[in-house]
Amino acid sequence: MALAKGAGAEVRRPPATVVIGGIVSSTLLTLLVLPVLYAWFEREKFAW
Secondary structure (H helix, E strand, C coil): CCCCCCCCCCHHHHHHHHHHHHHHHHHHHHHHHHHHHHHHHHHHCCCC
């Protein structure tokens, strides 16, 4: 839908772009940011 060029594409393209951006950002957060934060907080717990 984000690559559509036919009739009605101007209505479907913006929501499709938002959905794709949400999927990509949530995947990156889940696979990269959350494990790093978890490791950081676990290290802080044992440093005291």
